[in-house]
Each structure stands twice: as structure tokens, then as C-alpha cells.
């Protein structure tokens with residue numbers, strides 16, 4: 001008998017590990033491990049979802065209404081937008097369409113753990129580049145580019161670091177890349193970053209820059225799986241060839257479009273985060289726990305060492321609070337804490353204060 005062998009790279013993939021959502025033995029838990037929106041989705045998105053009851057009808061394949069809604073909200077040409085099952089699927093389109101065996105895909109030290117998985121799914125080789133003090137290092141990325149490089153995957157602002165590189169640095173990165181290397185700017189947390197537009201100008205002006213965005217974070221629709229990308233027409237056309245025609249259901253399309261049109265909900269969610277994020281960061285520092293100024297909806301708390309992080313994590317869990325251990329992202333001493341509403345943030349601060357007093 002000969003063995004059935006999967007495509008190159010597939011057996012090198014370690015399964016993605018998501019944020020914990022339950023605690024053994026605990027009843028109601030406060031889940032602050034997956035950067036979910038404490039206010040949930042827009043009531044208008046929920047109503048649109050509930051109204052999508054024509055379950056026997058196939059959805060449209062062109063996503064025209066959703067793309068129009070996104071285009072209007074963000075001032076983008078709908079023709080240059082592609083929608084996917086989460087932005088994860090859009091990232092998969094670009095890696096699958098443009099990289100294969102023998103090619104390299106660059107990502108950074110604390111980058112999203114899906115990136116090496118996506119590279120291997122395409123049969124390509126993931127190449128990890130160091131960051132500088134938890135900030136993406138443009139020069140190190142450029143130094144890692146060679147004739148095998150096809151794609152650079154960048155999260156800005158970063159997860160789990162929460163740090164942002166400037167527009168000037170993004171331009172410098174794009175300028176320094178060979179014309180046939182695609183720069184993907186993963187903007188899952190764009191809406192939480194002050195004065196940052198996710199790299200729209202670059203994606204509009206350059207043929208080799210793709211911006212990806214999601215409805216999973218500030219739009220509070222992580223459970224529904226909707227994301228999108230914006231870039232050069234040719235990039236979009238190529239990716240549409242490998243997109244399954246019915247990748248988004250009627251419910252996803254309806255809820256996504258309603259969410260995109262609800263500016264007030266976006267403003268409200270953004271304001272809540274802008275209020276609670278500095279409060280959480282200040283409380284952490286007060287307790288002697290280091291953290292950078294975050295440009296996202298989470299704070300990366302850096303404890304003295306791994307043991308201290310584990311002890312704080314245990315104290316939080318004892319109070320029914322789940323946060324994210326981020327050893328797999330290069331921070332054994334870290335806990336990534338999603339910014340909740342006022343009451344939730346208060347619970348985190350109280351639990352950590354109690355832990356400090358009584359470790």
C-alpha cells in the first residue's frame with residue numbers, strides 16, 4: 001500500500017489555537033481573550049441578520065450591496081473591494097493566488113499566528129522577521145526580501161503588541177519592496193487607531209498593496225465571519241478567480257451591509273474603547289505592570305516574567321475572567337487583555353489589584 005500524501009507544507013501546519021472561551025467549573029465567565037466588542041453588533045445589523053430568512057435562495061455572488069456599503073462608509077471604489085469569510089479568507093486568497101512552493105512569505109516576530117499557517121497552506125515558506133521593542137521594523141523586513149519573496153504580511157496596528165507604525169514608515173516599506181512583491185496591510189484594528197486609515201492611500205495608489213479589514217472587531221460580528229480587502233483592480237480580479245462564488249451567505253451579506261451603514265454604532269464603540277483603554281493601561285502601570293500605549297481594543301500587559309504572568313492569569317481566572325496568554329506570540333511574560341466596557345474593565349482592575357495585594 002502506498003501512503004496518500006498531502007500537498008507540501010500541509011503536515012508542517014500546527015493547528016491554530018484560539019482564545020479560551022470557558023473555565024472548567026466556572027459558570028458565567030467574562031471573556032476578554034479574543035478582542036470581541038463588549039457592545040456586540042449594531043442593532044441594525046442584528047435586525048438585518050434576523051430578516052435574512054430566505055434560506056432556500058442562493059446568495060448573490062457579486063456582493064454588490066455589501067461592497068457599495070463599505071465603499072460609501074470608507075470612501076472607496078466598490079470595484080476594488082473583495083469580501084471574504086472573515087479577513088482570514090481574504091488573506092488566504094492573496095497567499096494562495098500569489099505564492100507557492102519555493103516562494104517566501106515574510107511576516108514579523110509578533111505577527112498574527114495565522115500568517116505562517118497561510119504560507120504553508122499555499123506550500124510557501126514563512127519567513128519571520130524580528131521586531132524592535134514590540135514595533136515592526138521596516139528595515140529588517142526590507143533586509144529579508146530576496147528573489148523568492150512574494151508577499152509581506154503586516155498587521156498594523158499589531159496584535160498582540162497594539163503598536164502602530166507611522167504612515168511614513170508604511171510608505172518607506174512600500175517604496176523599498178520590489179514591484180512584484182505584494183504588501184498586505186492587515187488592518188483588523190484600524191478603526192481603534194487614532195488618525196490612521198489603514199493604509200488606504202497606499203492601497204489606492206500602488207498596484208502591489210492590499211489592505212484587509214474585518215467586521216469581527218469594532219463591528220462586533222466575529223461570530224458571523226465577514227471581512228474584506230481593498231487594492232488594485234488587478235489584484236482583486238485575480239483573487240476573485242479563486243473565491244468560491246457563494247462564499248458569503250445572505251445573512252452575512254445583509255448583516256454586514258447594515259453594520260457598514262450604521263455610523264452611529266461605530267462612533268459609540270470607538271468612544272467606549274477610547275475611554276476604557278487608557279483607564280486599563282493606567283491601572284496596570286499603577287500596579288507595576290508594563291504596557292505600551294495601545295492603538296487597538298486590547299492591552300498587552302507585560303509582567304516581570306512568565307511565572308508572574310501565570311500567577312496573575314490564575315487570579316483573573318479565579319474571578320471568572322479569561323484573558324489571553326501570548327507565549328505563542330513571543331510574550332511568555334504577557335497577558336493580552338481585551339478592553340471591555342466600564343464594568344468589565346473595573347472587574348479586571350479589581351482582580352489584579354487583589355492579586356497584587358495578595359499574590
Ligand SMILES: *Cc1c(COP(=O)(O)O)cnc(C)c1O
Pocket residue numbers: 085086087088089112155159186188213214215216217222225226227
Ligand atoms: C482578529 C484579527 C483578524 C480578523 O480575522 P477575521 O477572519 O476577519 O475574523 C485579522 N488579523 C488579525 C491580526 C486579527 O487579530
